[in-house]
Amino acid sequence: PLTPMTPITPVTPASESSGIVPQLQNIVSTVNLACKLDLKNIALHARNAEYNPKRFAAVIMRIREPRTTALIFSSGKMVCTGAKSEEQSRLAARKYARVVQKLGFPAKFLDFKIQNMVGSCDVRFPIRLEGLVLTHHMWKSDYEPELFPGLIYRMVKPRIVLLIFVSGKVVLTGAKERSEIYEAFENIYPILKGFKKAS
């Protein structure tokens, strides 16, 4: 559980603020340890490490604080997933790098970059997805209820993908920065209000 952070971008007075802040659920980041790694060695000596080379060519390592999972490749590149904030993601990545370093590899911490951020929130009213897709279909939204119960809304600016559900729950993904999440939600909120289901 994370304490919600206040949005970075200020709310314009003209539009009504939704008053709802999306919560970050997942951050994916990458970093370069800048040295070749012997994955078998790592898997044998590190705690909480999985390695099935026939299935996947990376060591899967996990730590509890922050609760994250890392994919460590023999090239020295690493992917860190599962953190709830940017800072936590960076901290976790450093911990993994530290683990690798302690195992004897000359690991560095280069090019840490957040690749994806996922947030979610609840507008607290049901949504008429069929109506939404009628007005926003084409390249903006996909809605195939038989395939997936959520409407896929691809916002252009910021470039964020939103999953909108009948229940009113919204998932936002594809952001490189937290502000993109907030901005995307503020953009979609008035639209969703327009398709509120009258119960």
Place this chain on the structure above:
Amino acid sequence: MLHCSPIPKLYKSIIEDVIEGVRELFAEEGVEEQVLKDLKQLWETKVMQSKATEGFFRHSHRSPQFTLQLPHNFHRILQASAASLVIPAGRGFPHFTAADLGASRAGATLTLPSGIAYPVHVPAGVTLQTASGHLYKVNMPVMVTQASGDANILHHPVQQIFQTLGQPPVLQANVASVTQVNPSSAQAAAETLQPQETAVQQTMVFQSNVMEEKHLENSANATLVQQPSVSQQQLATSAVLNQHADSTEKSQDSCLHTTVFTPESSEGFPPTESLANNSTSVLLDVEGQLDIEPQESVQQHMSDDIIELIIAGNSLDDNAVLKDSMASSDKVERMEQMESNLRSEKDICSDIEGIIQLDGTGDVSPKEEIPHTNDEEENEFIGIIESEDLKVLEDEEDDDEECDSISNTESSSSAGGDEEPEIDVVEEDPLNSGDDVSEQDTPDLFDTDNVIVCQYDKIHRSKNKWKFYLKDGVMSFEGKDHVFAKAIGDAEW
């Protein structure tokens, strides 16, 4: 009754298989057989020392009872081989000089460990030692066949002579002495003792065409039959029982308990004495001994069923002097001064508490599968590996990347062209400042704890819930080994 652990048998069979497998290779390489034997010794010793198994030399508590049949043709006396043979439990009886045994009325019931292959030929002059530690000197060649597992012994008319040496502190339920009479005397002595508890079946019943038969029974259901008169010779008091005083103390399976009956020793009965003379004294002794409680713990140990065959020299008188050994089997003297495997193991057993284990569970075995560690422990990583295995990128190759490193130095781009190592240090985020980062990772190495080495059918994870479907493995749990063919586990991380 304790549940018999399959592990000692499994390990023994593994050891046997491996030794047999390499025997030819060793021979081809010109390595002596003795080396192979030593190897086997060392291996078994190590397994015992590690205390990873229980009852390494203990077999089923319930030993089948088999009948020793003395050849009624007492004329034949088999030549005892000069070598001493020791047969620890679990091993097949070594080849003996085959006794030419015919059907005879004489039969002795001796409970041997289940691991013994029957039938067994016991040539004359052999001293049998049961797991309980009773030593029986067999002066008469006998044939041991497997009878029904009836713990209760039949009472056969037997003649028996056995003399006890001293009063062993602990008498094991089954005290049996086998007396072999010179065939020419046409009298065989057999004694049947029944263990107080059926679990321990070590009774020897000798059937013989004895003139007089006597059965003695004490509370322990032991029967002593003594031959009233014995002709000249070699009466062998075959019953030499060694009993370890500490048999009751130890629950270590490998400990042997022996009660020592020394025919010709402290009792002062020369073996050649008439049976009649001996019988009385023996009777008394035995009774005295039988009164001593064999207790359950003893029973269990007795069920170790280790039988040692010591083939004495031709002189029956000289042998079968086994002293009552108390705490250690060291005092037990072999006739041939040959150290039996069993003996060494007994020693080890006796001394096992004093042994500092230098290896075994301390080893960090390569984890073929997920190591079985405590779920709740905080662990980040372990160990430090040799840097020899590392391949490190050249620093020069990193220059360009460092220019783009996240450390915010704009001058990096210009400095990057220099390709000097010093600049690299400035630009990148030094991980050593991350020393504080890894603090939680401080790994407490718990590798020495419970480890499982096995194969897996499926390993599954959902979030932090793990499910394991394992097969064919060995678990080392709190120092003890457990084997399994299938294991299913659930864990939370």
